[in-house]
Amino acid sequence: MKKWKIFGIYLGALLIFIGVLFLSIHVFTLRRVTGIIFFIVLIVEATIIVRAVYLAKKNPTKKKLKRFILFTLLGISTVIITVANVAIYKFTVPINQLLSSPTLNSRQLKSTKKASKKMVEKVSDEGFVLLKNQQQALPLIKQSHVSIFGSASVAPVYGGSGSGAGNEKENVTLQQGLKNAGFQVNPHLTKYYKSHKIETKKQNNFNLVGADYRLKEPNLSQQQLTNARDYANTALIVLSRRGGEGGDLPTSMAKYDGNKRQNYLELTSQEKNLIQKVKAKKFKRVIAVINSSNPMELGFLNDQGIDGAILIGGPGATGMNSLGNILAGKVDPSGRLTDTYAYDATSSPAYVNSGNFTYANHAKGQENAKYVDYAEGIYVGYRYYETRYVDNKTNKTDEKSYHQAVQYPFGYGLSYTKFDQKVIKYSSDANNISMTVKVKNTGGYVGKDVVQMYYSAPYYEGGIEKAHVNLAAFDKTKRLKPGQSQQIKLKLKVSDMASYDYKQSKAYVLDAGHYKINLMNNSHDVIASRNYTVPKKVIYNKNGQRSGDQNAAKNQFDQANGNLTYLSRANWQETFPKAVNHKTASKQLLAQINRKNVTNKSTDKPINFAHNGLKLADLKNVDYSSNRWDKYLAQFSVSQMKYLIGNSLFSTQSIPSQGVPGTVDTDGPAGLNNILRGVNGVQYCSAVVTGSTWNSKLIKQAGKALGNELKANGNAGVYAPAVNIHRTPFSGRNFEYYSEDGLLSGKSAAAFVSGIKSKGVFTYVKHFALNDQETNRDKGVSVWANEQAIREVYLKAFEIPVKEGKTTAIMSSYNRIGGTWSGADKGLMTNVLRKEWGFKGMVVTDMNLYDYQDVDQGIRAGNDMMLSSFGKEPTKLSNTNTGKQAMRRATHHILYTLANSSAMTITTAFPKWIIYTGIVEGVLLGLLSWGYAKVAKPKNKDIVD
Numbered sequence: 001m002k003k004w005k006i007f008g009i010y011l012g013a014l015l016i017f018i019g020v021l022f023l024s025i026h027v028f029t030l031r032r033v034t035g036i037i038f039f040i041v042l043i044v045e046a047t048i049i050v051r052a053v054y055l056a057k058k059n060p061t062k063k064k065l066k067r068f069i070l071f072t073l074l075g076i077s078t079v080i081i082t083v084a085n086v087a088i089y090k091f092t093v094p095i096n097q098l099l100s101s102p103t104l105n106s107r108q109l110k111s112t113k114k115a116s117k118k119m120v121e122k123v124s125d126e127g128f129v130l131l132k133n134q135q136q137a138l139p140l141i142k143q144s145h146v147s148i149f150g151s152a153s154v155a156p157v158y159g160g161s162g163s164g165a166g167n168e169k170e171n172v173t174l175q176q177g178l179k180n181a182g183f184q185v186n187p188h189l190t191k192y193y194k195s196h197k198i199e200t201k202k203q204n205n206f207n208l209v210g211a212d213y214r215l216k217e218p219n220l221s222q223q224q225l226t227n228a229r230d231y232a233n234t235a236l237i238v239l240s241r242r243g244g245e246g247g248d249l250p251t252s253m254a255k256y257d258g259n260k261r262q263n264y265l266e267l268t269s270q271e272k273n274l275i276q277k278v279k280a281k282k283f284k285r286v287i288a289v290i291n292s293s294n295p296m297e298l299g300f301l302n303d304q305g306i307d308g309a310i311l312i313g314g315p316g317a318t319g320m321n322s323l324g325n326i327l328a329g330k331v332d333p334s335g336r337l338t339d340t341y342a343y344d345a346t347s348s349p350a351y352v353n354s355g356n357f358t359y360a361n362h363a364k365g366q367e368n369a370k371y372v373d374y375a376e377g378i379y380v381g382y383r384y385y386e387t388r389y390v391d392n393k394t395n396k397t398d399e400k401s402y403h404q405a406v407q408y409p410f411g412y413g414l415s416y417t418k419f420d421q422k423v424i425k426y427s428s429d430a431n432n433i434s435m436t437v438k439v440k441n442t443g444g445y446v447g448k449d450v451v452q453m454y455y456s457a458p459y460y461e462g463g464i465e466k467a468h469v470n471l472a473a474f475d476k477t478k479r480l481k482p483g484q485s486q487q488i489k490l491k492l493k494v495s496d497m498a499s500y501d502y503k504q505s506k507a508y509v510l511d512a513g514h515y516k517i518n519l520m521n522n523s524h525d526v527i528a529s530r531n532y533t534v535p536k537k538v539i540y541n542k543n544g545q546r547s548g549d550q551n552a553a554k555n556q557f558d559q560a561n562g563n564l565t566y567l568s569r570a571n572w573q574e575t576f577p578k579a580v581n582h583k584t585a586s587k588q589l590l591a592q593i594n595r596k597n598v599t600n601k602s603t604d605k606p607i608n609f610a611h612n613g614l615k616l617a618d619l620k621n622v623d624y625s626s627n628r629w630d631k632y633l634a635q636f637s638v639s640q641m642k643y644l645i646g647n648s649l650f651s652t653q654s655i656p657s658q659g660v661p662g663t664v665d666t667d668g669p670a671g672l673n674n675i676l677r678g679v680n681g682v683q684y685c686s687a688v689v690t691g692s693t694w695n696s697k698l699i700k701q702a703g704k705a706l707g708n709e710l711k712a713n714g715n716a717g718v719y720a721p722a723v724n725i726h727r728t729p730f731s732g733r734n735f736e737y738y739s740e741d742g743l744l745s746g747k748s749a750a751a752f753v754s755g756i757k758s759k760g761v762f763t764y765v766k767h768f769a770l771n772d773q774e775t776n777r778d779k780g781v782s783v784w785a786n787e788q789a790i791r792e793v794y795l796k797a798f799e800i801p802v803k804e805g806k807t808t809a810i811m812s813s814y815n816r817i818g819g820t821w822s823g824a825d826k827g828l829m830t831n832v833l834r835k836e837w838g839f840k841g842m843v844v845t846d847m848n849l850y851d852y853q854d855v856d857q858g859i860r861a862g863n864d865m866m867l868s869s870f871g872k873e874p875t876k877l878s879n880t881n882t883g884k885q886a887m888r889r890a891t892h893h894i895l896y897t898l899a900n901s902s903a904m905t906i907t908t909a910f911p912k913w914i915i916y917t918g919i920v921e922g923v924l925l926g927l928l929s930w931g932y933a934k935v936a937k938p939k940n941k942d943i944v945d
Contacts, residue, residue: 102714139329162245166683177320314686381740417443562784615659646873703755746800760902
């Protein structure tokens with residue numbers, strides 16, 4: 001046959017092959033398409049080899065060694081092609097994530113980016129907290145020159161590392177922010193600090209170990225200090241602390257060239273030395289700028305030599321503009337603290353049991369045998385500090401002891417102006433309480449004020465534990481001019497004052513007695529108080545659940561109690577937590593930690609299959625419980641369900657035959673941060689700054705701005721917000737979480753979710769639940785806590801965005817609750833989340849890297865998708881009626897979320913890489929065929945007669 005005919009046949013076959021791939025992409029899943037390629041390649045390779053063997057036998061050669069070497073090389077090439085196809089098949093999902101990008105509109109990208117930058121500044125305007133303003137040192141109205149001290153002045157912390165990180169290259173610097181506000185910044189100090197700057201270690205996305213905790217301050221000479229004072233009457237001292245995913249803040253600085261007895265949140269000797277030097281130079285004003293989302297030990301701010309202080313947390317892309325405008329008096333600071341600032345960051349009872357704890361009797365190599373005891377119970381943050389110094393009989397606070405422990409209470413924050421708050425209307429009945437507050441600006445600046453309502457419940461020794469005060473409701477005024485006023489109405493459901501009794505009633509209980517409904521400046525200072533009386537104990541059980549619950553709450557976490565002695569206000573000294581390392585785990589616990597089996601029900605029926613001609617678009621806005629869903633779900637094969645469940649690496653997978661689109665999902669809590677693709681958007685403020693606005697309306701606007709930016713970048717889902725609790729000041733990801741308080745966290749998250757969701761983007765609220773430290777999180781640390789603390793403190797932050805924000809996605813956590821991985825805890829994933837709270841949507845794992853994140857256990861409990869790099873589909877353990885029922889439920893949850901999102905309208909990228917792969921495969925196979933033929937059929941002179 002002539003060569004051109006052979007080439008024509010080859011080219012025709014290649015075109016047919018590409019055509020088959022093109023059609024397959026529109027019918028089959030990408031995994032199936034790469035499987036088809038692999039299958040065809042194997043057939044072609046086998047055909048080529050058989051033909052070559054036949055020709056070789058028919059044409060023996062004199063040059064046997066040469067033929068052997070060439071056949072060996074061709075064989076190796078064949079193996080390489082085969083192995084490459086195996087890899088492509090195995091890693092279809094991550095390859096597609098890396099090589100396929102959604103179609104983007106450059107104009108939309110530009111406009112949404114611009115809007116996000118403006119929004120970051122708005123949030124910072126209201127989220128920065130004025131801590132001190134001695135003799136009205138601020139604002140700096142007539143002070144145009146400033147000297148800025150501190151290494152952090154040229155290396156500020158804009159956010160954190162890990163999922164909550166962002167691209168900081170375009171961020172407004174501190175110097176730029178002040179210049180934009182009209183200040184002249186000392187250039188000599190800036191140049192000096194830049195020349196002595198410590199280069200922060202870059203984030204390794206594949207090995208997240210927290211942050212760079214080194215702290216260094218260069219030693220300024222007296223002449224430099226004098227020159228700085230001559231340049232400006234105002235000195236700013238910037239102090240930063242950073243946090244990051246994968247590690248908690250150091251409780252000893254020994255590893256970081258520091259004092260082993262000193263923790264990271266204390267001032268270093270170098271920082272103390274800098275402050276003393278600056279104070280000694282007698283600047284007219286010395287202002288401290290605290291650039292940390294973790295509560296530092298700020299006792300030094302009480303010194304007379306420090307005239308003012310402002311907390312800026314993680315200011316994000318444009319927050320430094322806000323700092324400049326606040327210092328200049330163009331913006332009145334209105335932020336309030338989301339945490340208690342104690343003089344000693346280690347004084348909370350939770351601190352005692354935070355960090356690394358290992359069971360003494362774990363087997364060699366059994367690294368999962370880690371634990372942490374939440375022995376403080378409900379007494380976290382202000383719930384501890386505001387209760388610890390209260391006499392249980394008189395309800396009087398030992399103010400001296402309190403103020404020795406607490407520097408700034410939860411909810412604290414100053415303003416340039418003054419406000420007067422008065423209760424002008426109060427009403428209550430058996431179900432609801434409302435308080436109308438008139439807020440009047442009595443000062444000289446335009447500003448906003450935060451209205452905070454707390455309740456105090458009656459406490460009976462030996463009964464249910466109760467904090468002395470609990471945040472009940474809050475709101476923020478509009479911008480009020482001097483003399484202007486506004487009425488704010490705060491509402492509280494009576495059932496929300498119930499405490500969870502896990503011992504006796506095993507339900508929420510509203511104790512009989514006298515309750516105080518307090519209007520407060522913060523968690524400590526009362527403005528006005530009203531009484532509310534409950535005549536008879538109310539138990540919210542099967543006879544009547546709390547308002548907002550779908551079903552009455554009952555004990556779900558008895559297995560997590562751990563037989564601990566929990567902190568009680570009845571006897572602080574006797575019950576104060578003690579750290580117990582190297583406890584002995586029971587055989588049952590060790591077996592549970594390493595459990596691989598699943599439970600099947602003999603009563604579960606087989607699932608039905610049918611072809612009903614439906615596509616996912618037909619299910620948009622269809623009620624979750626409609627039988628139309630049953631008809632649609634019956635169309636999915638077991639392999640299709642497994643594919644959806646097991647392959648959700650920053651995405652959900654497309655099933656073209658069922659009309660299911662593929663999506664691109666992304667981190668994060670502080671703006672678009674696709675770690676896998678290296679795509680970043682505008683860096684938003686840290687969640688602490690956002691929460692510090694105490695402004696749900698503004699947070700919703702921020703959610704809308706981020707939603708627009710995510711949608712413009714082709715993202716249908718975002719792994720945010722993160723709502724774990726600031727259990728201690730040392731958690732590495734506190735910057736990513738809002739607060740020590742579940743209600744403030746939950747309300748902030750609900751507003752953020754609502755804003756993002758309004759743009760069609762679904763939000764994976766994370767990390768569900770009790771993932772409150774980074775240490776040992778990846779080892780499935782067992783968290784031991786009582787059910788009251790679990791529900792009232794830690795789950796509250798998730799409950800509100802589910803009920804009020806209507807989120808349709810959740811991310812489970814790495815840790816265990818007791819001995820059970822959170823994603824396999826049916827009490828959490830189904831009984832609480834879905835049956836009690838009424839959640840409708842899907843649950844994805846955190847990055848699924850570990851064996852204990854078991855897919856078969858997860859889908860049975862209610863964890864629907866595996867965020868897995870290499871695919872983690874249900875195994876043969878789920879080829880049972882129970883397993884298939886679980887897969888169908890998970891599929892329902894996933895598809896319900898997708899059907900009611902922008903996934904249905906975003907144009908996903910056509911996977912061109914598969915076509916290119918097919919072309920390359922065709923060329924390689926052609927060359928391989930030619931090579932085998934040339935070797936098998938040598939030139940006539942080399943053939944043995």
